[in-house]
Amino acid sequence: MNGQVQESKGIYRLNYPGLIAGIALVILPFLDAWWFFAFGTDAVVIALSPFQVVVESFGNEIISPLLASLNLALKIVFIYYGGLLIAGSVLRAREDKRSMADFLVRVSARKFLWLVIFFIASVAVSDFIINQAFALMGVHAQVPYFIGDSLVPIRLAGLSVTVPVTQGFTDAFTIAVLVAILSLVAYFYQGRVTLVRTERGLRFRRIPTGVPVAPEGESKPAKTDDQDR
C-alpha cells in the first residue's frame, strides 16, 4: 500500500468527519427543540431538547429555573465538546500532537451519541409514565410512544373531557441523530482511517496495525490504533 501512497500528511491527515461533526456540535444547541408534545392545540405545549425545555400553557410560558440552568450548561458543554472535536481533528495532522489529538477526539466524539440515546430513553420513559398515570386514574387511553396523535377521553363526575394529544420528533432531532452518527464515525476514523493521495486520486485507507501512517522520510512514526489504547 505504501508504494501507492504519494502523500499522507498535512491536510490529508485531518479527521474530516470529526471536523464536520465538531462544527455541527457547535451549531446544534442553537437549533429548534427535538421533540414536541401537546395537549389540545395550546392547552399545554412542551418542546424539548437537551438544550431547551419550553413549557407553555395557553400561551403562557412556564419556566423551571433548574431546567433553564441545566439547558444552558448543556449548551456550553456541547459547544465545548464541539470545540474539542474540531481541535482534535485538526491536531491529528501534527505528529507531535497526535497523542493529544487522539485524547481530544476520544473525550468529545461519543458524548453526543450518549446524549441522543439518553434523550430517546427519556422520551420513552415520559410516555410510559403518562400511560401509567392514565391507567391509575382509570382512564382507558394510551399515548403513542414517540410519535403520533391520540384522543384521550377522561370521565369525571358529570364531566367528560376529550383531550387531543399530539407528539413527534422535529427535523432538528434528525440532524442531531446524523451528527451523533458522524461523531461516532469521527471517533473510529481518528485511529483507523486516513486520507491518502494515490495514483488514482484521493482514497481513504485503513491504518494497518503497527504500520506508521506517515510516509517514509518523516521523522516520527504515527501512533497506531493499538498504541492509543
Place this chain on the structure above:
Amino acid sequence: MRESALQGIITAIPVLIILVSIILPFSAHGWDIMGTVLPANPFLSAGPGLLPGIGGGAKAAQQGPMVSIQGSGLSEDGSRVFLDVQLRNPMPMRVEVKEFSASIPAGSAVVNLAMVQPVSIPSGGSVVCRLEGPRPQGLPSRGSPLPSTPELSNLKMTISSGGIEMTLDQDAIRGMLS
C-alpha cells in the same frame, strides 16, 4: 506530566459546568426545592376546583355561580321560546361555549332549548347567551306565559379551550347554577 494535567483539566471542565448549573439556581432561590424545580404558576394551580367535578369545585363555589338565569319569554313574533343565561368564566384562559341546551316547562309542555350560536368568554369575564326553541302548541303566543326563572332540566353544555373539549352534564351544570 504537563499533558496529563491538561487532559485532567479538559475532562473536569464539563463536570464543573454541570455542577455549577445545578447549584446556582438553588442558591439563587434560597435553596427552595419547589421554587427552583417548578415555581408556582397560576395556570398549573388554576384547574383543580374551578369546575364542579374537578377538585370538588371549591374555588368555583367561592367565586359565585357560573351559570345564572336572566329571564325567559317569547320572541317578538311569538313563534319561539327563549331563555337568557349569563355564563361566567372563572378560568385563567379564554373559553368557548360551543353547545348549551336545556329544557324548560312551558305551560303543560316541556320545550327543548339550544344556544343559537357559540359564544367566547374571556378569562374572568361573562356573557349573556340566548337559548331558543319552538313555542309548543297550546302555549299562548301573547303575554308572559313563562316563569322568569324556570326550572331547568336536560342540561348539557360543551365548552372548549385550547383544543380541549369538555362536555358537562346535568349534575355538573347544576353545581354551577345560582
